[in-house]
Amino acid sequence: NPGFGGLSDGVNVMGIYRDQWTGFKDMDGNAVAPKTMLFSGDMPVKLLHGGASLSIMNDKIGFEDNVNINLGYSFHADLAGGTLGIGVAFSMLNRSVDFGKFKPTVENDPSLPKGEETAMLLDANFGLFWQIPETFYIGLSATNLFESKSKELLSSSSSSASFIGDRTFYLTAGYEYQFNNPLFKLLPSVCIMSDIASTQFNAGAKLLYNNMVWGGLNYRYQESIAAMVGFKIKDVQISYSYDINTMGIAVQGSHE
Numbered sequence: 001n002p003g004f005g006g007l008s009d010g011v012n013v014m015g016i017y018r019d020q021w022t023g024f025k026d027m028d029g030n031a032v033a034p035k036t037m038l039f040s041g042d043m044p045v046k047l048l049h050g051g052a053s054l055s056i057m058n059d060k061i062g063f064e065d066n067v068n069i070n071l072g073y074s075f076h077a078d079l080a081g082g083t084l085g086i087g088v089a090f091s092m093l094n095r096s097v098d099f100g101k102f103k104p105t106v107e108n109d110p111s112l113p114k115g116e117e118t119a120m121l122l123d124a125n126f127g128l129f130w131q132i133p134e135t136f137y138i139g140l141s142a143t144n145l146f147e148s149k150s151k152e153l154l155s156s157s158s159s160s161a162s163f164i165g166d167r168t169f170y171l172t173a174g175y176e177y178q179f180n181n182p183l184f185k186l187l188p189s190v191c192i193m194s195d196i197a198s199t200q201f202n203a204g205a206k207l208l209y210n211n212m213v214w215g216g217l218n219y220r221y222q223e224s225i226a227a228m229v230g231f232k233i234k235d236v237q238i239s240y241s242y243d244i245n246t247m248g249i250a251v252q253g254s255h256e
Contacts, residue, residue, distance in 0.1 A: 001141035001170065002072030002087030003129035006044035006051010013041040020243075021251040026062075030101065033252075034061040050075040050085065063098040070125060082132035089125040091144065094118065095163045111161075119150030119163045127170075138173040168195045183210045206230075223247060224254070 016038040024033035042053035053072040058065070072089030099113040127141030144165035153161050174189035188205040204218030204226075211232065218226040224246055230239030243254035 001127035001129050001139045001172070002053060002070070002089035002125050003074050003085035003127035003139060003141065005042040005053030005072050005074035005085065005087055006076065007074070007083060007085050007129065007131060008042070009044070011041065011043040013039070015039050016256065018254065018256040020254040021245070022255060023252050030063075032062040034059070036060070044076075048073065048075075050087075053087075053089070063101045065096050067094045068092070072125065074127075074129070079130060082130055082136075085127075085129040085131075087125075087127045087129070087141075089127075091121075091123045091125055091165075093121040093123070093165060095121065095150075113153050117153050117163075119153075121148045121150055121163060121165050123148045123165050134176055136173075136175050139170070141170045143168050143170075166195045168193060184208070185211075187214075187216075226254075226256075 020034040040055035074085040074087035096118040129139040131137035206216030224243040228241035
């Protein structure tokens with residue numbers, strides 16, 4: 001959500017590595033489990049009355065490899081005791097697929113690419129993010145607003161198959177509940193993601209002790225249950241989660 005950029009104090013950087021369905025392979029022994037790496041950063045920019053953000057993500061699944069770069073700006077305004085961030089971001093996605101590793105139903109089908117195909121997609125994201133610090137937040141955003149389309153994968157084919165960016169909507173919200181004992185806080189949150197064709201629902205909570213250590217659970221509807229733990233040392237936070245899939249298929253869990 002580009003509206004979040006700069007809403008925290010100072011410069012914030014984050015890195016995530018996710019190994020989904022660890023060790024999952026196809027029938028030929030190829031490692032096809034999804035792997036995702038993300039780096040992001042944001043900071044307030046008083047001169048611009050808002051904040052700036054940058055994210056770089058590498059997402060691999062099967063024989064597809066995506067590198068996505070987002071550069072965003074968020075305008076900040078006071079609203080109802082909190083701060084509203086109105087953000088836009090320029091998005092650049094480099095998508096590549098090695099079609100040579102697929103096994104088509106019909107061998108030597110002339111309408112299918114034979115080797116690796118790569119395309120660059122340029123698009124934009126938009127987001128609104130409102131928060132009352134240490135109390136409540138809610139965000140609404142959309143990525144790939146224009147669903148940009150690349151060149152045709154096969155110039156010699158009569159088909160118009162090409163890479164297309166999926167417009168996706170996100171709704172997030174969270175609350176901070178302070179127990180009578182000041183050492184404990186409960187941080188419940190929800191996230192709904194949808195590209196209209198399919199919708200994913202997440203709900204979870206973390207129990208924070210003394211602003212230093214935490215544990216929690218996340219439930220992803222019809223997909224997984226994740227247990228997470230973490231700790232904070234000065235301004236550095238480190239977290240780990242493990243997903244147990246609930247889909248009823250034989251795949252390993254996921255590490256993040």
